[in-house]
């Protein structure tokens with residue numbers, strides 16, 4: 001058998017990793033994961049690790065689901081591939097489109113398939129511009145997103161997002177993309193109530209629209225809860241005001257549900273949790289619980305009526321609606337429904353998870369704030385809790401804390417100065433207790449290193 005050191009040497013020689021500093025990898029070597037079950041994943045050293053990130057925010061039903069394996073293998077035997085170009089379809093694609101129209105918020109009944117969240121967002125950019133062109137308003141082509149927004153890694157999705165290092169790498173900020181501030185009250189709202197700040201953050205959209213001219217703005221995009229930006233759940237006043245502004249200026253509203261979808265926030269979609277009525281909604285990740293790559297764009301009748309009347313859709317992917325991925329997504333949605341996972345997050349595990357994390361956050365000197373909703377959480381690490389003083393950018397307490405978590409056989413993610421948890425929706429109370437205990441140990445070590 002191959003040893004860990006051998007895997008690491010091979011990986012170093014041949015493999016360029018996303019969102020990884022190759023230099024650090026050169027020093028440490030990759031961590032090699034070999035198998036998984038439920039909420040646990042094993043590495044090549046035999047360590048059993050609690051994966052409270054559900055992979056990359058995606059393994060909603062947990063690892064090791066034979067039902068999904070069976071759905072994939074059955075579909076592979078029957079029809080491993082066919083495409084959806086040139087008026088073709090297969091039964092699984094049709095069934096999944098219909099199923100998604102049932103679970104998505106009312107009115108979002110029309111579906112386009114892609115393979116990743118990034119592709120779904122690229123699709124949206126093209127469809128939305130097409131939508132305005134077909135109505136003789138081609139100048140309505142600017143997209144407004146948010147700082148720290150994440151919508152994917154293709155060139156266009158990078159522009160849609162508001163991640164400065166991503167814009168900087170490869171001159172990746174295209175013209176036609178603007179950003180407003182992220183609605184993070186704890187950081188930007190000193191001296192204001194969360195509700196006041198929520199309105200102010202939303203009104204930054206109005207200011208931006210007026211600056212650009214509504215006749216030039218195509219759409220606003222936001223994640224109901226910003227995920228990769230550090231789990232930023234907005235004040236309650238934020239989304240209703242965003243909705244009002246989009247309607248007032250006739251700007252399409254896009255809710256990026258790639259992380260928030262499929263039960264994560266305690267409803268099927270983050271839009272349900274926050275009462276958002278989007279015109280378009282990209283989704284991926286939890287759609288198949290990550291077992292196979294698949295993504296979808298749901299759109300309402302206003303959008304579908306226009307694009308359906310506009311001639312050939314000159315857009316699509318070889319694997320748009322891949323039948324095997326569709327079969328897995330259908331089986332995955334069955335599991336979420338049959339096991340009542342959405343309600344479980346809303347009524348049982350979500351509240352338990354939050355309460356346990358809140359206790360930890362309140363008591364811990366290095367944690368300034370707990371954010372999130374349902375089964376997604378961020379712990380903001382701070383230098384001085386009493387004075388709400390953040391760590392300077394050059395210090396990396398979260399990265400240290402993440403390494404201490406790994407020593408405890410726990411996976412949490414470090415985003416800026418925030419520790420993030422986003423476990424499978426199947427996580428048990430005992431596993432939440434284990435997560436809390438290990439997180440506390442890692443926070444203790446991190447705090448000690450900073451004399452806190």
Ligand code: PLP
Pocket residue numbers: 115116117118119121150151152153223227228256257258259284285
């Ligand atoms: N949108 C959001 C909100 C995401 O969090 C992500 C990925 O993390 C994406 C889009 C991009 O999805 P993918 O990595 O599947 O391209």
